[in-house]
Amino acid sequence: MIINIDCGDYKPERGRGSGGSQQLVVQTLEKYYPVRYRENFSQEEFKALCDSLIEKWILLKGKSSIDCVRIYLTCTRKWPFFGAALFNVKVRGTHIIEDGSTVWAAVGEDGIAILDQQTLQQIGKYSLNSIQTFGGTQDDHFMVVVDDIGKKRRITFSGISKHK
Numbered sequence: 001m002i003i004n005i006d007c008g009d010y011k012p013e014r015g016r017g018s019g020g021s022q023q024l025v026v027q028t029l030e031k032y033y034p035v036r037y038r039e040n041f042s043q044e045e046f047k048a049l050c051d052s053l054i055e056k057w058i059l060l061k062g063k064s065s066i067d068c069v070r071i072y073l074t075c076t077r078k079w080p081f082f083g084a085a086l087f088n089v090k091v092r093g094t095h096i097i098e099d100g101s102t103v104w105a106a107v108g109e110d111g112i113a114i115l116d117q118q119t120l121q122q123i124g125k126y127s128l129n130s131i132q133t134f135g136g137t138q139d140d141h142f143m144v145v146v147d148d149i150g151k152k153r154r155i156t157f158s159g160i161s162k163h164k
Contacts, residue, residue, distance in 0.1 A: 001072040003028055003057055005065045010057040025050050037118065080122070081115070084108035088117070089157040095148075096124040105157055112144065126155075 004010075007028060012021045029038070029049065038046065060068060076082055084106040091114065092099045103123065104115035111127040132145040132152065142157045 001060065001063075001068040001075075003032060003053070004060040004063060004068045009061045010054060012054075022050070025053055029053060081106040081108060081113060081120075084113070086115075087157070088159075088161045089142075090159045091155065091157055093153060093155040094124060095153070102159070 007024065010021070033049070038049065041049065060071075063071070085108075087105045087107065088102065089105050090100055090102050091097065091105070094114065096114065097103065102117050104117060104120065106113040106115055109128075111125060111129075111131065113122050113126075114124040115121065116123055126144065126146045126148075130146045130148065132147055134142070134144045137143050137156070139158070140160075142160060144155045144157075146153050146155060
């Protein structure tokens with residue numbers, strides 16, 4: 001949707017192998033698709049991603065910018081972590097992943113969710129009711145003490161950087 005707003009309708013060039021439309025697709029992917037999600041793609045996977053983008057872009061043909069914004073907002077609002085603050089962190093003290101793993105911490109109105117860094121799938125969640133205490137530590141870390149099914153667990157977040 002954002003692509004259609006930024007670049008307009010997809011127009012495949014049917015010239016003599018100019019490659020203009022393919023180059024636009026690659027430039028668009030480089031602009032909107034984060035490097036960390038595509039850095040290990042094979043040529044076949046990258047081509048499949050380009051084809052998928054073209055397919056979805058063609059479906060937006062004739063949609064106004066307002067329609068595209070409306071579609072975009074409808075899709076993003078359906079994401080369970082819409083409105084949460086996302087922090088890229090290293091986590092320690094949780095039994096659900098290895099200490100020192102880099103994850104996303106999604107801090108929302110109902111608690112803290114731990115998300116896989118690559119897929120943004122939820123690995124674990126701590127509801128507000130389970131959070132006993134929280135705060136900064138001397139080493140610029142952030143610590144949360146949670147009641148994890150009757151057992152107090154100290155979870156430390158370090159290397160905190162907020163997603164913009």
